[in-house]
Amino acid sequence: MLTDLVLRQRRIREPQKRREVIHEIQRHLSKQVYGVDVYSGVVIAVWDQALKNYAPNIGFDYGSRLMAAWLDR
Numbered sequence: 001m002l003t004d005l006v007l008r009q010r011r012i013r014e015p016q017k018r019r020e021v022i023h024e025i026q027r028h029l030s031k032q033v034y035g036v037d038v039y040s041g042v043v044i045a046v047w048d049q050a051l052k053n054y055a056p057n058i059g060f061d062y063g064s065r066l067m068a069a070w071l072d073r
Contacts, residue, residue, distance in 0.1 A: 054068070
């Protein structure tokens with residue numbers, strides 16, 4: 001059934017009719033899903049005691065944290 005729907009939507013030129021078939025595909029797939037895997041990574045960070053003004057960052061901006069850090073030696 002899914003293959004038929006995908007092939008059918010490829011042949012439709014009118015955006016509204018094609019959207020209706022795509023919504024039908026989404027409804028069909030939502031009934032087939034038993035579970036969704038969500039990835040969650042575990043990160044372990046260590047640093048020397050001489051490294052000051054630094055804390056781990058959960059986001060993607062690693063550069064600004066290191067620009068503010070300094071070594072107390």
